[in-house]
Amino acid sequence: MNIKAVAKRANVSTATVSRTINGSDKVSPETAARVHQAIGDLNFIPNTNARALGSGRSNLLGLIISDITNPFFPELVKAFEDIAIGEGHEVLIANTNYDPHRTMHCVTRMIQRKVDGVAIMTSEMDEHLIDFFRRSQIPVVFLDLGTPRPGISCIHIDYSAGVEMAMSHLVGLGHKRIAFISGPMSLASAHTRYRAFMESSARDHLNADPDLVQEGNHRPDGGYEAMKRILASKNRPTAVLASNDLTAIGALGAIFEHGLRVPQDISIIGFDDIQLSAYTTPPLTTVHVPHGEIAKVAVHALLSTKQETGKKLLQGEQHHIRATFLQRHSTGPVPKRRS
Structure with a gap:
């Protein structure tokens, strides 16, 4: 099944199908509804790589973490993905394992996949890697790292x-x-x-x-x-x-x-x-x-600094996350002095 079959079914041009898939406002609601109905009837799955080439947008957010074996990060990944999907984006995840060479590979992979933004949830990132994103006009949000600049937002946990x-x-x-x-x-x-x-x-x-x-x-x-x-x-x-x-x-x-x-x-x-x-x-x-709050701030920071293709990125912001104390049962009064 291909885009031509969808166009024939909806009685529109292939260009109209492409614009509908990419969310263009140049397609009337009635025509868009007809195209989506044809897509559903034919079980057509759009090629996301082709969409990225045509629109300049991949609807893909990158998420770089340090250690996938640390439960802190899977919980953060889940929250980030839930929010990103709600905003119409998929997530590409990379794990650095605190390895600079692997980090370089992760960054290169994100740029090659034309991600719309990258959340770097690590405590370390070389400046030259940050420049890669800046030159590629890709918004970035850091956790516990850096200062805000155009296209770069920062989240700091207290x-x-x-x-x-x-x-x-x-x-x-x-x-x-x-x-x-x-x-x-x-x-x-x-x-x-x-x-x-x-x-x-x-x-x-x-x-x-x-x-x-x-x-x-x-x-x-x-x-x-x-x-x-x-x-x-x-x-x-x-x-x-x-x-x-x-x-x-x-x-x-x-x-x-x-x-x-x-x-x-x-x-x-x-x-x-x-x-x-x-x-x-x-x-x-x-x-x-709060994993959920970090994820929400990260996704929205990326989407808010993203601009139309060819335009400069907007100024990033500094975001502060407050930690809270949670008493359970592993603490108690100082024990009596041992004899």
């Missing part, structure tokens, strides 16, 4: 406020020896959370024991190993703040393996509020990062 809320909760429960398991310090978002922890510790005059601050990898195995190092210190903490939920889940394993109870012996807080965090034992107290 990690610092989230860490401060978590620390205030622990201090309010009487905790003074609070450990921290960071993410990879090469990531801007992980460094921001680490810095917020150090600032909160100093403000609350907490014990600045370097053994209580360990670097993880934002995965359960990293949280498990970091927690083992913390528990090996001479004076173990009464509470732990993890840079993300996967780290906290790994830390829970090390705590239980050590024969300790949560929260009776040690409290723990995660960050991100992935779905799994509600089903750990005990359910994890965490900082909620």
Whole structure:
């Protein structure tokens, strides 16, 4: 089945069928309805590549993420795709795995597919790759990276406020020896959370024991190993703040393996509020990062900076996302002093 058959069925030209498929306002509603009826009757599926060539638009949005194995990202991907489809766009997803060479491949692939915009949900992106998008007149939205420019919008999550809320909760429960398991310090978002922890510790005059601050990898195995190092210190903490939920889940394993109870012996807080965090034992107290809001802002930022083919991109904007504290059952009062 091809476009000629649709044109014959609807008694119009192939050009009219093409314009109807591409959403042109030059086709009357009555004619467009007749064309769509013919498409349905013949089970015709338009060639999206041909549409992109003809209209200059692919109705395709790109989404680049860092780590598909981290549940934070699949939840973000689902929300992004749901919203994009609602806006009439499909989504092309690429996973960098924190690899610069793979990131370059992802960017090239997006440009080759003539995407209408790209959401880069990673904490790292070389400036020369950003220039690729700019030269190609493709709108971009970044998460935790960059500053707004024409065609470039930025979404910043207030990690610092989230860490401060978590620390205030622990201090309010009487905790003074609070450990921290960071993410990879090469990531801007992980460094921001680490810095917020150090600032909160100093403000609350907490014990600045370097053994209580360990670097993880934002995965359960990293949280498990970091927690083992913390528990090996001479004076173990009464509470732990993890840079993300996967780290906290790994830390829970090390705590239980050590024969300790949560929260009776040690409290723990995660960050991100992935779905799994509600089903750990005990359910994890965490900082909620709204995936749906991030996705909605990202899609709308891309569509709002997109212009007609051949015109300059509109100025991007800065968007701020607020994290909120979510208390479950992994935190409790500081345990009585051990004899």
